[in-house]
Amino acid sequence: MSPLNPILDNIPTTPGKFKPEKSPLHFLHHRLRLHTTLPKLTLVFLAFIFLFFFLSPPSPTAPRRTLRSTSWENHVKSSAKPRSRAAPIVLVTGAAGFVGSHAAVALKRRGNGVVGLDNFNPYYDVSLKKARKLQLLDRAGVFIVEGDINDAVLLRKLFSLVRFSHVLHLAAQAGVRYAMVNPSSYVESNVDGFVNLLEVAKSVNPQPVIVWASSSSVYGLNSKVPFSEKDRTDQPASLYAATKKAGEEIAHSYNHIYGLSITGLRFFTVYGPWGRPDMAYFFFTRDILKRRPISIYEGAGHVTVARDFTYIDDVVKGCLAAIDTAKKSTGSGGKKKGEAQFRIINLGNTSPVSVNKLVSILEKLLKVKAKKKVVLMPRNGDVPFTHANVTLARKELGYRPTTDLETGLGKFVKWYLEFYGGKKSSW
Numbered sequence: 001m002s003p004l005n006p007i008l009d010n011i012p013t014t015p016g017k018f019k020p021e022k023s024p025l026h027f028l029h030h031r032l033r034l035h036t037t038l039p040k041l042t043l044v045f046l047a048f049i050f051l052f053f054f055l056s057p058p059s060p061t062a063p064r065r066t067l068r069s070t071s072w073e074n075h076v077k078s079s080a081k082p083r084s085r086a087a088p089i090v091l092v093t094g095a096a097g098f099v100g101s102h103a104a105v106a107l108k109r110r111g112n113g114v115v116g117l118d119n120f121n122p123y124y125d126v127s128l129k130k131a132r133k134l135q136l137l138d139r140a141g142v143f144i145v146e147g148d149i150n151d152a153v154l155l156r157k158l159f160s161l162v163r164f165s166h167v168l169h170l171a172a173q174a175g176v177r178y179a180m181v182n183p184s185s186y187v188e189s190n191v192d193g194f195v196n197l198l199e200v201a202k203s204v205n206p207q208p209v210i211v212w213a214s215s216s217s218v219y220g221l222n223s224k225v226p227f228s229e230k231d232r233t234d235q236p237a238s239l240y241a242a243t244k245k246a247g248e249e250i251a252h253s254y255n256h257i258y259g260l261s262i263t264g265l266r267f268f269t270v271y272g273p274w275g276r277p278d279m280a281y282f283f284f285t286r287d288i289l290k291r292r293p294i295s296i297y298e299g300a301g302h303v304t305v306a307r308d309f310t311y312i313d314d315v316v317k318g319c320l321a322a323i324d325t326a327k328k329s330t331g332s333g334g335k336k337k338g339e340a341q342f343r344i345i346n347l348g349n350t351s352p353v354s355v356n357k358l359v360s361i362l363e364k365l366l367k368v369k370a371k372k373k374v375v376l377m378p379r380n381g382d383v384p385f386t387h388a389n390v391t392l393a394r395k396e397l398g399y400r401p402t403t404d405l406e407t408g409l410g411k412f413v414k415w416y417l418e419f420y421g422g423k424k425s426s427w
């Protein structure tokens with residue numbers, strides 16, 4: 001045994017031949033028994049404390065596991081406490097995002113345990129994400145952990161602190177057009193990140209139910225309207241759509257192999273207060289107010305471009321109903337014990353509105369005439385129209401969208417003017 005490193009001497013040179021008759025700390029125990037005096041014992045104890053708290057490497061995104069770490073862990077635990085024992089306990093990824101913040105607050109308000117996770121990435125104005133945290137999540141009592149869905153250590157840590165019954169997975173790289181600027185960010189979040197989350201979810205016991213956001217963009221070049229879940233989704237028009245479609249296939253494989261209960265919700269152009277500044281209704285509002293020109297796309301042959309714009313509250317109701325109607329996962333600790341539920345459901349508004357009409361509603365609400373430039377839709381991954389068939393959502397979730405575009409944009413504009421009042425929108 002080397003006097004320099006007794007612990008290393010206990011590790012076998014041939015893999016598989018290690019017999020743990022003696023603990024690696026045997027040497028230390030031995031020495032302590034034979035030779036310690038009280039001051040030596042105190043020194044060893046202090047050395048242990050030092051090694052434990054200061055030398056254990058923190059993961060790059062997780063909160064540092066130092067003496068201070070007990071407080072974030074306690075926040076996680078208390079935020080995860082439901083009002084009644086039977087209520088769901090939900091991990092909401094992307095909780096500082098648009099849909100994530102609204103959904104997390106709605107879950108908390110109805111008495112669920114809720115913990116948020118978000119990496120606060122700078123795809124759009126981080127101060128808006130921070131404002132959602134301060135003004136929506138903090139006020140509702142939802143604790144949000146700053147971290148990444150690609151951080152398996154952090155995810156496992158969260159599952160070790162809390163027995164989440166559900167994951168509402170909304171963290172993603174969103175936006176159709178940005179996929180041409182930063183393609184790898186879509187693979188990192190929507191493919192790698194999703195797989196990482198599913199890997200952790202399938203291994204824990206009990207396995208949580210997964211409800212996650214897919215997108216209407218998976219319909220791609222499908223021309224059959226309204227879009228039904230049975231329609232073709234093998235012709236994506238953007239890398240964004242391709243990664244969301246990949247997510248649906250990946251989800252299916254985890255459901256099949258591990259018995260995870262998974263519901264994918266295809267969102268249709270969700271808009272409303274606290275929305276995303278990269279979306280047309282949001283930056284049109286900003287540009288109209290600033291008297292800047294806006295580009296209205298039209299398809300070849302002057303075809304009108306239209307979207308099935310869906311108001312945030314309707315989508316949140318759909319998310320909550322998906323959580324409530326989901327059946328439990330059947331597996332545990334990485335082993336499937338029976339067939340588990342797998343659903344893909346449209347959450348749209350069922351009444352497409354042209355971008356022209358969207359702009360005229362905004363002009364009326366803002367009382368400013370837009371400087372419109374009608375341009376041929378660039379080849380940027382956009383599709384000419386979307387239109388949801390929500391028959392399945394009605395049947396499975398009792399989903400009934402109730403907000404038309406005029407009403408919803410009215411609420412958005414009111415929020416926008418209050419929020420940005422004196423401030424400059426930085427997007």
Ligand SMILES: O=C(O)[C@H]1O[C@H](OP(=O)(O)OP(=O)(O)OC[C@H]2O[C@@H](n3ccc(=O)[nH]c3=O)[C@H](O)[C@@H]2O)[C@H](O)[C@@H](O)[C@@H]1O
Binds near residue numbers: 270297383
């Ligand atoms: O629900 C969906 O599937 C998708 O909805 C939105 O994507 P999109 O519908 O393209 O929403 P916007 O980017 O806000 O565009 C709305 C409409 O305005 C049009 N547009 C956009 C930009 C512009 O300068 N001019 C213009 O006419 C687009 O072609 C589109 O028809 C979101 O950005 C995606 O993250 C989401 O997955």
